[in-house]
Amino acid sequence: MIKREMYMKRIRPFMGTDLVKVMTGIRRSGKSVMLELIRKELLESGIKPEQFITINFEDMSYSHLLTASALHSEITARTAKINGKAYLFFDEIQEVKDWEKCINSFRFSLDCDIYITGSNARLLSGELATYLGGRYVEFTLYPFSFSEFLDLYRPIAGDEPIQKCFQKYLVSGGMPYLANIRYADEPSRQYLLDLFHSVQLKDILIRNKIRDVDLLERIISYITVNIGKPFSATSLAKFLKSEQRTVAPDTILNYIKYCCDAYLFYQVKRENLQGKQILSTNEKYYIADHGIREAVFGGNMRDINLVLENIVYMELLRRGYKVTVGKIDTKGIDFICDKQGEKLYVQVTYLLASEETILREFGAYDNVRDNFPKYVVSMDEFDMSRNGIKHRNIRDFLLEEKWN
Structure with a gap:
């Protein structure tokens, strides 16, 4: 078990306060471990074991507590019987009917510190x-970053060079x-397949009462295979029509929203850098864990350019950036990143293998006039930085503590 200090630093200031601490994310991303x-840490600070009440609502032992009234009676x-503040830990709270009423009641009626997790946005x-x-x-x-992956994989891999470790991360992903x-x-592939089917069934199909399973599977397949590519519900509707499936664009968007609610996909909107406006068409989507993509659909090494982009995007989210896709004139910038006014631009490509590629990737910044850091990230081993634009090997970029 690794400490995941990146998250603990954010949670620590709120521990012991009356604010409800809510941890969300895709199923099996480490929320229970975070609890x-x-x-x-609370035990080490002097809180007594008897002050804790911990319930995982996916455990059948607690099936009698899946209503707000039953849970309220039990916790009350x-x-x-507790002398002092109670520390309440509720895992997968969405399984409890009307749970939000119950949690709110605890805030007013009990001396307590509340932590909850859930797998739905x-x-x-x-x-x-x-x-x-x-x-x-x-x-x-989120699933493990490359840095977290290394902490656990290196003791297993022995003297394997970091290049080989990264190749493993490219296909395995970061599920803890x-x-x-x-x-x-093979066991990893089987685990990720089962995880994918669990998310699809429990967090998307059942929760949203979807009847057209075939349509959902087709949409998930399309988005997963085309991660990082501009997306239009209308174009997907036309594609499905060519496969004898007539479906309205609004239905497609609803199904994708259900997938985003389950943290399977993340939507990235486009930003016009000249007009300073968010554009509502041709968004991009990325998958929560690229290892799931490899296990279910394959092709991570074939589509390495898309997978590298996915990895960088998820790392930006981990570090707290709000991310959009940039557009200025006819040129696109993969990621415009903002964290409380701290800005960053990132271009991602597989290899800077030709002068044409170099000019395209570095030239994306030609009309960006501010002084915020601008990166081109690739698999190249040699530093090709130029004109104030920083080039980084993707492994180094992911392992850097700070980019600014």
């Missing part, structure tokens, strides 16, 4: 916003459990 890390009775919409408005903080957990099966190829 354990928080619990361990158990906290009455709508956890923080609708009723939760109504009941907790402004009295919660959200932390999204893979370390438990030592990143063995």
